[in-house]
Amino acid sequence: MGIENLKTTLINPKTGATFTIKTPIIGASGTYGYVDEYEDFIDLNCLGAISTKGITLEKRPGNSGNRIFEVEGGMINRIGLENVGIQGFLMDKYPKLRQKKIDFLLNIAGSSTEDYERLAAIANEYEIKALEVNVSCPNVKQGCLEFGLNPNALFELTKKIRKNYDGFLIVKLSPNTQDIKPLATAVEQAGADCISAIxxxxxxxxxxxKIGDKYIKKTVQGGLSGACIKPVALYMISQIKQVVKIPVIAMGGITKFQDLLEFMAVGADAFQIGTANFINPSICTNLAKELSEYIEKNGFKDFNEFKGALQND
Ligand SMILES: Cc1cc2nc3c(=O)[nH]c(=O)nc-3n(C[C@H](O)[C@H](O)[C@H](O)COP(=O)(O)O)c2cc1C
Known part of the structure; x- marks a missing residue:
């Protein structure tokens, strides 16, 4: 049996903008490279798309020192957005993705509104189908305020990106907020086609x-991901779904098939898998196959019909 029943189209109900993927399983930004590293472990047909590592205008070396710290049920990373820069992406990575016919979301990051505007314009020029905007970056020009935590700043940023980019615009929300609803609303009102979180x-x-009679302390401060954040992600997705009509790509701690059902039940339209790839590089393939088989076994025509049934119950 193939996985044809997983094909899905994300649709902005207001504008009719669409993004079609072979399966709703997407490799999450920063954990999937540009596919090369995973090719030996995955069936590319099972992968709906990948989200690229966060791309900035200029290439970045990232943080030095210890960048990864394992914790119970997850990990903390402080990679510091190491990436090849937009020119490096266009010259080296983009041609390979096209040659392999792999759909991708270009994940972008910037430290000023102008950075994002320029990256969006370049993505538009190269007719990149989907853009995922990481707004968990400090706005260096406005005193290190995180774009993604202020609804007004997020509205203005999204509007400016929208103006420069005609493709499918996804804004990725940060969970480090008291209330995610105003952020989701701001993004939708500013013209985004889709939200991804968290x-x-x-x-x-x-x-x-303890070494001899001395206590030696090592700390790593950064972003927590993996199974341990799933309840937070489920809560955030359910909150977002209360206030927006645009589709939501869910992520945060997905490690097994049951997690897909849980995220669908709170409104997910597609999924991204991050940290779990480091434990099992075949996880995306396995999840797609399990989902496809489950849908067929339970008498649903396809993923959309199954999602409808689960979400209307
Ligand atoms: C090592 C690492 C690097 C990441 N880099 C990025 C990045 O460049 N841009 C981004 O939007 N998210 C990045 N993320 C966040 C993931 O895409 C995802 O949102 C988060 O890890 C939650 O999903 P998970 O629990 O399945 O890993 C990174 C995560 C990890 C673990």
């Missing part, structure tokens, strides 16, 4: 070792 939660990893 990005990592702020966290601190601490390791204490």
């Amino acid at each position: 990005n990592t939660l702020r966290g601190l990893g601490v390791e204490v070792n």
